[in-house]
Amino acid sequence: MPSMRPGAARAADIREHQITVSPARAPLTGKDRPATDVWAYDRQVPGPTLRLRQGEPVRIVVANRLDQGTTVHWHGIRLPIAMDGVPGISQPLIEPGESFTYTFTPPDAGTFWYHPHANSLQQLGHGLSGVLVIEEREPAAVDRDLVWMLSDWRLGADRQIVAGFGNAMEAEMSGRIGNTVTLNGTVPDDQYVRAGERIRLRLVNGALARIMALRFEGHRPLVVAIDGQPCEPHEPDGGRILLGPAMRTDVIIDMQGETGGRYAVIDDFYPGDLTYTLTHLAYSNERPIRTNAPDTLLRLPANPLPEPDLATAERHEITLQGGMMGGGALKGVGGMQGMMPDMGSHPAWAINGMSMTGDGQAGMPPLLTLQRGRSHVLTIRNETAWWHPMHFHGHSFKVLTRNGSPVPHRQWSDTVLFAPKDVVECAFVADNPGDWMLHCHVMDHQEAGLMTILRVA
Ligand code: C2O
Ligand code: CU
Numbered sequence: 338m339p340s341m342r343p344g345a346a347r348a349a350d351i352r353e354h355q356i357t358v359s360p361a362r363a364p365l366t367g368k369d370r371p372a373t374d375v376w377a378y379d380r381q382v383p384g385p386t387l388r389l390r391q392g393e394p395v396r397i398v399v400a401n402r403l404d405q406g407t408t409v410h411w412h413g414i415r416l417p418i419a420m421d422g423v424p425g426i427s428q429p430l431i432e433p434g435e436s437f438t439y440t441f442t443p444p445d446a447g448t449f450w451y452h453p454h455a456n457s458l459q460q461l462g463h464g465l466s467g468v469l470v471i472e473e474r475e476p477a478a479v480d481r482d483l484v485w486m487l488s489d490w491r492l493g494a495d496r497q498i499v500a501g502f503g504n505a506m507e508a509e510m511s512g513r514i515g516n517t518v519t520l521n522g523t524v525p526d527d528q529y530v531r532a533g534e535r536i537r538l539r540l541v542n543g544a545l546a547r548i549m550a551l552r553f554e555g556h557r558p559l560v561v562a563i564d565g566q567p568c569e570p571h572e573p574d575g576g577r578i579l580l581g582p583a584m585r586t587d588v589i590i591d592m593q594g595e596t597g598g599r600y601a602v603i604d605d606f607y608p609g610d611l612t613y614t615l616t617h618l619a620y621s622n623e624r625p626i627r628t629n630a631p632d633t634l635l636r637l638p639a640n641p642l643p644e645p646d647l648a649t650a651e652r653h654e655i656t657l658q659g660g661m662m663g664g665g666a667l668k669g670v671g672g673m674q675g676m677m678p679d680m681g682s683h684p685a686w687a688i689n690g691m692s693m694t695g696d697g698q699a700g701m702p703p704l705l706t707l708q709r710g711r712s713h714v715l716t717i718r719n720e721t722a723w724w725h726p727m728h729f730h731g732h733s734f735k736v737l738t739r740n741g742s743p744v745p746h747r748q749w750s751d752t753v754l755f756a757p758k759d760v761v762e763c764a765f766v767a768d769n770p771g772d773w774m775l776h777c778h779v780m781d782h783q784e785a786g787l788m789t790i791l792r793v794a
């Protein structure tokens with residue numbers, strides 16, 4: 338029984354939700370198999386999907402019943418810094434037995450998610466994450482609106498989470514990639530669909546480190562939003578939907594397969610043996626909802642994002658450094674040590690020569706101070722030999738170019754995936770005052786130094 342309940346209307350008519358963080362057991366490998374000990378929001382993995390309304394204030398009371406401090410970060414939501422959930426920077430830890438009330442008004446409709454920003458590798462890795470859907474004022478014209486929260490776990494033969502978070506070797510390489518992928522909290526069975534229906538599928542990669550590239554056999558998904566922000570509807574490159582950790586993609590799929598048919602959904606990001614079938618779309622035997630796909634192109638209404646003025650923008654260079662095969666680039670860099678559980682004290686990564694480790698903590702000096710209200714262009718260079726989903730809090734980036742070529746489809750993101758050596762230019766208006774984290778969302782990379790702060794003042 339979910340304990341999340343929309344509260345009665347209050348004086349200001351603010352909706353209230355309550356979430357409890359606690360240890361729990363979850364049927365990750367299926368109902369007939371032993372449950373896994375996890376940490377969970379409202380005893381569910383993933384946590385309850387919060388459906389909020391664009392432009393309507395909400396109050397979310399988070400009670401901590403873990404035996405360690407936590408916070409909640411509302412990933413991708415452009416909210417005031419005091420609600421951003423970064424310990425020491427935007428709020429103190431919510432200590433065991435305490436609660437904290439988050440209040441904000443989501444400005445943008447779309448697919449977002451929430452997770453801790455404290456002891457992040459362990460807390461996210463033990464199951465603390467949930468999806469946040471901000472509903473458009475007018476619902477999109479689809480038959481069904483589905484969420485696939487994808488996560489990955491490293492489980493032992495006893496189906497329990499294997500220890501060894503923060504392994505220094507993994508931290509310098511691709512991070513803690515698991516051996517078990519779940520969809521909405523369980524190793525997936527077939528996903529039932531009906532011929533002719535139009536589905537909006539909200540894909541969320543909630544994994545610590547696993548990058549995914551999803552292909553829907555026999556179907557042509559159309560990407561309509563990236564990281565919650567509507568884009569020009571388009572088919573993904575090569576039919577593969579690339580999702581790094583923390584990234585979201587909304588697709589529209591017209592179910593044009595055969596009644597009774599079964600079509601694989603394949604993740605082939607890692608080649609060879611590591612390619613696997615995530616699930617199947619299994620068509621019921623019901624007669625098709627409609628015979629022809631709707632001929633309307635579904636376009637989501639734009640969110641109220643401020644458009645950067647490239648002519649007057651300030652330009653900044655940001656360089657990602659370190660990692661295995663990083664050529665010793667980290668010798669002699671400055672350090673800003675945070676909590677680096679189990680990881681020793683040797684940072685593996687840096688941004689512009691500075692390693693901030695942990696989850697964010699008081700006293701971290703900003704890499705840049707950006708003038709509030711101005712447009713800024715960041716040129717971010719990945720000098721490393723590894724992939725990085727780089728995430729910025731409190732804003733959304735307009736992605737301009739990748740390796741010198743314009744990025745099509747009017748793409749805005751809060752988490753931009755970098756291949757090794759990629760150079761990406763992105764722009765935004767610094768309209769949200771505060772100290773905002775910019776970090777890799779591979780949790781081992783973040784905790785081992787691939788993190789910094791951009792101050793908007
Ligand atoms: Cu989703 Cu700072 O993170
Ligand atoms: Cu975030």
Ligand code: CU
Pocket residue numbers: 724725726777778779782783787
């Ligand atoms: Cu990274």
